[in-house]
Amino acid sequence: MTNGDSIVSSGSPSYGMIKTETQGRVAVITLNRPKALNALCSELFHEINDALARFDGDEGIGAVVLTGSERAFAAGADIKEMKDTEFIDNYKNNFLGHWVEQIGQMRKPIIAAVNGYALGGGCELAMMCDIIYAGEKAVFGQPEINLGTIPGAGGTQRLTRAVGKSKAMEMILTGTVNLNASEAQAYGLVSAVFPPEKLVEETIKTAAKIASKGAVSVQMAKEAVNQAYELNLSSGLHFERRLFQATFGTKDQKEGMAAFSEKRKPNFVHK
Numbered sequence: 001m002t003n004g005d006s007i008v009s010s011g012s013p014s015y016g017m018i019k020t021e022t023q024g025r026v027a028v029i030t031l032n033r034p035k036a037l038n039a040l041c042s043e044l045f046h047e048i049n050d051a052l053a054r055f056d057g058d059e060g061i062g063a064v065v066l067t068g069s070e071r072a073f074a075a076g077a078d079i080k081e082m083k084d085t086e087f088i089d090n091y092k093n094n095f096l097g098h099w100v101e102q103i104g105q106m107r108k109p110i111i112a113a114v115n116g117y118a119l120g121g122g123c124e125l126a127m128m129c130d131i132i133y134a135g136e137k138a139v140f141g142q143p144e145i146n147l148g149t150i151p152g153a154g155g156t157q158r159l160t161r162a163v164g165k166s167k168a169m170e171m172i173l174t175g176t177v178n179l180n181a182s183e184a185q186a187y188g189l190v191s192a193v194f195p196p197e198k199l200v201e202e203t204i205k206t207a208a209k210i211a212s213k214g215a216v217s218v219q220m221a222k223e224a225v226n227q228a229y230e231l232n233l234s235s236g237l238h239f240e241r242r243l244f245q246a247t248f249g250t251k252d253q254k255e256g257m258a259a260f261s262e263k264r265k266p267n268f269v270h271k
């Protein structure tokens, strides 16, 4: 057997700052840097990105849950790591750029399960996800102004779209006005709130429901909803219609509609 023919199994990589597990077609990534309240240092983000890319490429996975601990989803970018960095290096290295790019490329849905603090980059990380569920004690905020800086991983853009200009300005300009879980739900930033100990379990249930649908239509639906933030209405409707038409080229559309007509459950094959 030549090298090219041999089967190499790298197995699951071992991570130092996150834990990963799978439950059926759902992957769960748990941030696990408790001493620093899951502050997002480079290594932690590198591991998150690596795990996300791995699950995105795994046909056996249909949705991903991203969570932290009951005390903190993530307390922001790692202040100690970045405090002495200089503009020129941050600019040259496109500091924070790789955070957004990698998650933005995810084709499968990601649901954030936020318990405790989601501050600064932690709030931004949650907002990069497709759905946010919160535990009752979750706290969302953008305190960067207190550090002499501003949100740098999407906070000024995504928070404003989520909660409106006045509340986003109030949060970002004061750095002390935070949203608790029920306020975040009232503003539409999060779509459901659960007792802290039930949060991950309930999030996995939703992820499993999504992962049980046809993977192609799930990806297309995610893509189309995301275009609502990028396109004007007529372009967005056009984009949506083309993808809707494209679903008729999939086995899952044939199966889904046949199953409805035959009064049975669909058996999606994700093709």
Ligand code: CAA
Pocket: 035, 036, 037, 039, 040, 075, 076, 077, 078, 079, 080, 081, 096, 117, 119, 120, 121, 122, 124, 143, 144, 147, 150, 151, 152, 153, 155
């Ligand atoms: N970076 C580095 N370390 C952090 C951290 C952060 N963002 N947040 C918490 N920690 C560390 C603390 O330094 C402390 O470490 P030590 O035990 O070594 O001192 C440990 O985590 C526990 O934190 P506290 O003792 O402060 O815990 P607390 O319960 O008293 O307070 C908190 C919790 C209110 C979240 C407080 O830790 C805090 O305000 N953290 C900073 C929040 C923040 O400003 N986030 C924005 C960062 S900038 C950013 O994210 C930019 C961006 O847009 C990407």
